[in-house]
Amino acid sequence: MDLVSRSGWGARPFRTPAGATPYGRARLGVKVHYLGSAYSDRPHTQCPGYIRSVQAQHMDGNGWSDIAYSFVVCTHGTVYEGRGLERRNAANGNTSLNDAHYAVCALLGASGLTEPPDAQLHGMRDAIEHCRARGPAGGEISRHADGFATACPGPALTSWVRAGAPRPSSGGPSGFHVVQRGETLSGIARHHGTTWQELHTLNRELIGPDPGRITPGQRLLLPGGTHTVRAGETLSGIATAYPGVTWQQIAQANRIPAPYTIHPGQRLTIPAQRSAPV
Ligand SMILES: [Zn+2]
Ligand SMILES: [Zn+2]
Structure with a gap:
């Protein structure tokens, strides 16, 4: 975990005595927040300054004793x-809610940047595990x-929490085969239960007209297969990686109803793209 202490980001001292109030009970776990305002991504060098601006807003704008979040x-x-870990947060809605859970906030907006990048989900998970282990806090x-009546933490993090707040999978699309030295299209096809003709059709733009000319390192699309959703992906975006498959077909194959919400970590079945009968 990449943890920056208060002195590391240049925090102002909190006001006493209110800001020094310790927790009055064991924490049950962690509550997830977002900024709820507009947010645009920025270079990492500007992140500490942004945290200071959140603290200033909470202390000077809202009159609180410190930044609200844990x-x-x-x-x-x-x-x-x-x-x-020691001082009671002021973010969960009221004193008893603040006392019951830690508060971890993602720098994520209600507009602008609204989908958490993978790195941020890893960081959120790091913070949650830190609270659990060191607070300690429950699960x-x-x-x-x-x-509490609020839109926080917004739709993307809501899906993530409901999925169990998983770490993003590192794999990316699973519907690919990276060509190794010495492989042939027919050999790859046999290995994946398809035909060289179908692989050639799917990857015509990459391979060109001659199915005998594949080169090591090429990423061939495979017909059908599964795709693990990464943060920020949409059905239509995923469909563009599978030529001949529409996002509507993916939605149908996975029984995803309107408004077609998908969440990071979800495994989607990608329907096989059949070449037209000749
Ligand atoms: Zn919140
Ligand atoms: Zn940053």
Whole structure:
């Protein structure tokens, strides 16, 4: 975990005595937040300054004793110490909610940047595990909106929390085969249960007219297969990686109803693209 202490991001001292209030009970887990305002991504060098601006807004704008959150996570996955593990947060809605869970906030907007990058989800997970191990805290992972009337943490993090707040899978699309030295199209086809004709049709733009000319390192699309959703992906975006397959077909194959919400970590079946009968 890349953890930046208060001095590391240039935090102002909190006001006493309110900002020094310790937790009054064991924490059940962690509540997930977002900024709820417009947010645009920025170079990591600007993240500490942004955290300072959040603290200034909370202390000077809202009159609170410190930044409200226990920890804040930037889009690059760095975790910034807010009120930390010992001092009660002020973000969950009221005193009893604040006392029951830690508050971890993603630098993510209600507009602008609204989909968490993979690095940020790893950082959120890092912060949650840090709270659990070192707080300590129980295993609950819930949202600001659970038990309090708010849109926080927004649709993307809501899906993520409901999926169990998983770490993003590192694999990327699984419907590819990377050509190794010495392989032939027919050999690859046999290995994946298809025909060289179908592989050639699917990858015509990459391979060209001669099916005998494949080169090591080429990424061949495979017919059908599964795709693990990464943060920020949409059905239509995923469909563009599978020529001949529409996002509607993917939605149908996976029984995803309107408004076609998918969440990071979800495994989608990609329908096989059949070449037209001749
Ligand atoms: Zn919130
Ligand atoms: Zn950053």
